[in-house]
Amino acid sequence: AQSVSQHNHHVILSEAASLELGCNYSYGGTVNLFWYVQYPGQHLQLLLKYFSGDPLVKGIKGFEAEFIKSKFSFNLRKPSVQWSDTAEYFCALPRGTASKLTFGTGTRLQVTL
Amino acid sequence: KAGVTQTPRYLIKTRGQQVTLSCSPISGHRSVSWYQQTPGQGLQFLFEYFSETQRNKGNFPGRFSGRQFSNSRSEMNVSTLELGDSALYLCASSSWGSGGAVIHEQYFGPGTRLTVT
Numbered sequence: 262a263q264s265v266s267q268h269n270h271h272v273i274l275s276e277a278a279s280l281e282l283g284c285n286y287s288y289g290g291t292v293n294l295f296w297y298v299q300y301p302g303q304h305l306q307l308l309l310k311y312f313s314g315d316p317l318v319k320g321i322k323g324f325e326a327e328f329i330k331s332k333f334s335f336n337l338r339k340p341s342v343q344w345s346d347t348a349e350y351f352c353a354l355p356r357g358t359a360s361k362l363t364f365g366t367g368t369r370l371q372v373t374l
Numbered sequence: 375k376a377g378v379t380q381t382p383r384y385l386i387k388t389r390g391q392q393v394t395l396s397c398s399p400i401s402g403h404r405s406v407s408w409y410q411q412t413p414g415q416g417l418q419f420l421f422e423y424f425s426e427t428q429r430n431k432g433n434f435p436g437r438f439s440g441r442q443f444s445n446s447r448s449e450m451n452v453s454t455l456e457l458g459d460s461a462l463y464l465c466a467s468s469s470w471g472s473g474g475a476v477i478h479e480q481y482f483g484p485g486t487r488l489t490v491t
Contacts (some may be wrong), residue, residue, distance in 0.1 A: 284406035360405045360428045360468050364417035
């Protein structure tokens with residue numbers, strides 16, 4: 262069975278600090294991965310996606326993620342966070358080519374001024 | 375392009391009642407998925423519809439059902455509501471099945487917040 266785990270449930274950072282949120286997956290098939298973000302009061306938005314090819318993926322708003330197959334990981338990074346990055350971040354694994362997403366439990370990021 | 379819209383945005387129902395939620399996908403998208411979001415269980419997949427057919431189903435009881443119309447709009451229904459059904463119900467649409475890329479990202483609506491009392 263496929264699964265996604267996010268071990269950081271709540272992260273508090275000061276503005277300008279670097280960010281790394283962990284995501285580990287378990288899936289025996291071809292792996293594709295997404296990171297979604299949910300800002301307070303807003304709907305889920307796609308931050309970035311990995312389909313194949315270059316394991317370092319760049320997304321919107323300065324976010325990037327690295328797919329490391331040997332570690333079953335797809336960690337999200339940002340070199341310098343801003344107060345506006347305060348949100349909940351979800352790692353998600355689509356099942357094959359279907360539209361069924363398995364989500365991690367989410368990481369709540371709080372950025373302080 | 376207009377995004378995914380969901381109506382109503384908020385609902386309060388009493389235990390035992392039933393409820394119908396509506397979702398209009400992005401124009402041209404034929405795949406519609408539903409998710410339940412709760413603080414305890416996170417985001418869980420309910421079901422997916424494509425061309426009026428349910429293609430995937432999550433692990434929810436039969437009280438949860440859905441349908442899709444010929445214009446790709448979708449509804450989900452929950453019968454005999456329980457307190458534990460209180461959640462944010464999210465609808466997502468994608469262009470899966472319309473050719474092109476192998477994987478199609480899903481675009482989410484704002485959700486319907488259902489409170490069962």
